[in-house]
Amino acid sequence: MTVAERALAALDETALVTLTQELVRLRSINPPGDEAAVAAYIAERLQRAGLFAEVVPHPEAGRASVVGGLRGRGNRPALLLSGHLDTVPAGESWQRPPLAAEVDDGKLWGLGSSDMKAGVAAMLVALEAIQRSGATLQGDLLFAGTAGEEVDSMGAKQLVAQQKLGRVGFVIIGEPTANQVYTAEKGVLWLELRTHGRTAHGSMPHLGVNAILHMLTLLQALRALEVPYQRHPLLGDFTLNVATIHGGVKTNVVPDACAATVDLRTVIGQDHQQILDQVRQLIDRLCAEDATFQAEVRVLTERVPLDIPVDDPHVQAFIRVRDAVTGQPTVPRAATYATDGSVYVPAYRIPMVICGPGLPEKAHQPDEYVEIAKIVEAARIYTLAALELLA
Numbered sequence: 263m264t265v266a267e268r269a270l271a272a273l274d275e276t277a278l279v280t281l282t283q284e285l286v287r288l289r290s291i292n293p294p295g296d297e298a299a300v301a302a303y304i305a306e307r308l309q310r311a312g313l314f315a316e317v318v319p320h321p322e323a324g325r326a327s328v329v330g331g332l333r334g335r336g337n338r339p340a341l342l343l344s345g346h347l348d349t350v351p352a353g354e355s356w357q358r359p360p361l362a363a364e365v366d367d368g369k370l371w372g373l374g375s376s377d378m379k380a381g382v383a384a385m386l387v388a389l390e391a392i393q394r395s396g397a398t399l400q401g402d403l404l405f406a407g408t409a410g411e412e413v414d415s416m417g418a419k420q421l422v423a424q425q426k427l428g429r430v431g432f433v434i435i436g437e438p439t440a441n442q443v444y445t446a447e448k449g450v451l452w453l454e455l456r457t458h459g460r461t462a463h464g465s466m467p468h469l470g471v472n473a474i475l476h477m478l479t480l481l482q483a484l485r486a487l488e489v490p491y492q493r494h495p496l497l498g499d500f501t502l503n504v505a506t507i508h509g510g511v512k513t514n515v516v517p518d519a520c521a522a523t524v525d526l527r528t529v530i531g532q533d534h535q536q537i538l539d540q541v542r543q544l545i546d547r548l549c550a551e552d553a554t555f556q557a558e559v560r561v562l563t564e565r566v567p568l569d570i571p572v573d574d575p576h577v578q579a580f581i582r583v584r585d586a587v588t589g590q591p592t593v594p595r596a597a598t599y600a601t602d603g604s605v606y607v608p609a610y611r612i613p614m615v616i617c618g619p620g621l622p623e624k625a626h627q628p629d630e631y632v633e634i635a636k637i638v639e640a641a642r643i644y645t646l647a648a649l650e651l652l653a
């Protein structure tokens with residue numbers, strides 16, 4: 263038996279399904295996050311399997327990430343398998359209980375099943391299988407279970423800032439791609455806009471300054487703003503979505519404050535600072551046109567867009583393994599959302615791929631599920647890719 267055969271033989275499919283169920287049942291809805299219980303569960307499991315693991319607490323109560331893995335003997339930089347521990351909140355229209363992790367018809371149902379506790383489970387089981395195979399790795403094989411990915415990648419940022427991962431050479435992100443290979447992801451720029459006015463009795467609006475009407479003016483001008491970009495072959499177009507708006511206190515009062523948030527998704531070549539400057543110039547123009555106009559903008563969160571060269575040797579090695587396991591040739595794709603890759607790739611100047619068992623169309627959806635065959639397939643991909651990349 264080769265090492266790869268021994269590792270595949272050590273992959274326990276029943277344990278993989280059970281682990282995915284356990285992770286779904288550990289509630290980690292963000293906000294507020296509550297990832298600490300999942301992080302502790304994973305650390306304990308890795309340690310029981312003879313791997314090293316460390317829970318990394320975050321300043322907010324109940325929040326933690328986890329790092330663990332297998333030490334290599336050689337001098338290669340580490341391979342990082344990364345997945346987030348948090349989920350989005352369950353919407354209103356679930357038919358199934360979101361935290362029960364029911365298994366039925368080859369599927370596992372639950373909040374965060376596709377996005378992305380199945381990916382986390384497949385990574386952990388792959389690590390355990392490699393440990394049991396007795397393989398000698400030429401670099402560390404690491405797992406990072408991160409808090410806060412669904413909001414601002416707070417967990418990945420802290421792992422990098424506290425140097426918990428050492429020297430990383432390549433990262434595999436297990437976000438839901440149905441085991442397709444994504445090599446690019448869009449950037450994110452979330453802006454908060456605030457307009458200010460002056461209250462007056464609602465029967466005498468001419469005595470006040472209406473902050474909501476100012477916000478409408480600002481949002482319309484923003485939507486008409488020509489933000490320069492070049493359409494990207496994988497990432498497509500730059501987009502802008504007006505996401506939230508809050509303003510006013512009572513129906514008979516002229517509102518003196520209004521706040522809105524805007525979600526911009528950027529492509530390669532766009533500079534977030536330049537976009538911000540454009541918005542500031544727009545506000546200056548509106549102020550010049552109307553002496554009562556008062557507004558400001560601030561950045562809530564931002565993540566850079568990524569486009570990893572597909573001919574990178576790590577990416578090529580991963581694709582060879584993935585294609586052999588799935589029997590399908592890879593057509594590189596892109597994520598329209600951001601991942602923890604937007605933290606790791608610039609920090610370590612490394613390539614990455616996004617590949618995970620969840621179904622992308624089920625992420626953030628009611629009655630989210632993952633196909634069990636895809637979880638098993640992902641665990642096989644991670645196992646063989648780790649052996650190949652750390653050989």
Ligand SMILES: [Zn+2]
Pocket residue numbers: 346377378411437438
């Ligand atoms: Zn996700």
